[in-house]
Amino acid sequence: MSALMPTYARLPVTFSHGEGVYLFDTEGRRYLDGISGIAVNGLGHNHPGVTAAIQDQAGKLVHTSNLYGVGPQEELASRLAEISGMERCFFGNSGAEANEAAIKIARLHGHNRGIEKPAIVVLENAFHGRTMATLSATGNRKIQAGFEPLVSGFIRAPRNDLEAIRQIAVNNPDVVAFFAEPIQGEGGVHPLDEDYLRSVRALCEEQGWLMMLDEVQTGNGRTGTWFAYQGMGFTPDVVTTAKGLGNGVPIGACLARGEAAATFGPGHHGSTYGGNPLVCAAALAVVEAITGEEVLANVEQMGALIRDVITSDQAAAPRIKEVRGRGLMLGFQLDRDCPGLVQEALEAGLLINVTAGNTVRLLPPLIISEQEARELAEGVANLIAGL
Ligand SMILES: Cc1ncc(COP(=O)(O)O)c(C=O)c1O
Structure with missing residues (x-):
């Protein structure tokens, strides 16, 4: 056994x-x-650039914690900001952790605006991870069953239904963010319509909501652009990614711009390993290969x-x-x-x-x-x- x-x-x-x-x-x-470790090994196995970067960094420094400056982490944050149109980055160790960071940014953003019970709009059939908050944001009753009580503060809408989001806006003054995958992956590869996403972007602006996209699976070149929203004519406020970013080393990133980028201060969030020198050196090699080859x-x-x-x-x-x-x-x-x-x-x-x-x-x-x-x-x- x-x-x-x-x-x-x-x-x-x-x-x-x-x-x-x-x-x-x-x-x-x-x-x-044909599956790349579930959308992780975008550069395949034993990619020379990534292998060399891991070997080189392992011989210098693997971990120091975020109590100190971390050179490769600073560099990776700058590269990702440049690529995505975002301003700042928080690093964790997985997709779920990247999404936890986004959920916490949305809640803190709400509290900063005097909303005591901030709510996030999420979609039916979504998959955001297995931690308690991301499981609660996930729209799949089968994988939630047995883990109640779920985390509160999520309002669910059907996919691609703009009217449903408008109704939520009318009936729920506590909404602070919209959170969705541009293409639902685990739920069966269901893309959101570009028109729908553009309209949601406009609605978020009108309502003062953060538009947050879960690009854990769609990011890092998987759909033909670095992020799936690129080329759709809008920029979200928060983007999360993981999977392909490290080509197999565990890394997750929550990127943000504008007010969302300025939400976290010292003590609001953290991770012992998040963005350590080893994983960031590997991710930098991934970024170089995907943008350059x-x-x-x-x-x-x-x-x-x-x-x-x-x-x-x-x-x-x-x-x-x-x-x-x-x-x-x-x-x-x-x-x-x-x-x-x-x-x-x-x-x-x-x-x-x-x-x-x-x-x-x-x-x-x-x-x-x-x-x-x-x-x-x-x-x-x-x-x-x-x-
Ligand atoms: C869209 C999306 N979000 C989040 C996750 C969770 O990522 P992880 O398993 O790295 O926590 C996944 C994993 O499949 C995913 O596809």
Whole structure:
């Protein structure tokens, strides 16, 4: 019996190493990674720049705490601010922690305005993490069950329903923020409409709410821009990210601008490890690689190619009800549940994911080549055709 708490139903495979888009198991079998450790290894496995940065920093300094200045943390905050249009950054160790920081900023922002019980608007089907506040913000009753009492102060609205948000504004003077994923990932790859997001931005301005986006999964190049909101014609007040930022080292970031950036002062929030020299050196190497190696253009091209190959497969196409997502965050909703598909893919040497019961989710490394993208797409098409 494993000594681990069984919080995950794990697949029967253990990997020993990886190279680029491939992982190798302890028996020496090779797998094409179509999931990147759940949108984490954007630069694939053993990326030379990231590996060198980790090795170099490990030989100098791993941790000092945030009681002192941390050079790589300052540098990373500046780079992320430049990339995102934000002004300031708080570092934690995961997506959930990045979101906790955002939730605390929203609440403190409310208290600063004299609102004693500040509320945050969140969406049905959202996923924001597993800590108590982020679980409460998550719109999935199944994963909340058994953990009540949940954290109060969240008001839920249906996705892409502007009128519902307007009604909430009319009926709830205590709302201080809107918080959502631009593309709901764990909930089945459901993008929010750009028009909806632009209208929510305008409503937030009108109401004095913070617009906060959870880009834990969509950030760091996953959708073809550094953040998914970029190119939509607006800037949020707060953005959270994690996953791809460290390519596997645990890091989360909460970025903010304007009033939101000025909310936290000494003692308001903290993390012993958050933004330590090792993880920030790794993340700086990630930033350099994604901004410098034409990775973002590759994301768009390979995303389009994978979509095309799968949807033009004559045997697979009739089983596909809808294709959703952007860049290399793709969901293929099938006309039936496919509980055995991940295991079948594993046996065929492919790592994929199924979410919401019937949606094949692909999150391959952003550096996937054309040949590898074809190999993944043809393999997935065959699996869907065989259902
Ligand atoms: C959109 C989003 N937010 C938050 C999280 C939680 O991140 P973590 O597991 O690093 O705490 C996830 C993880 O899947 C996510 O997809």
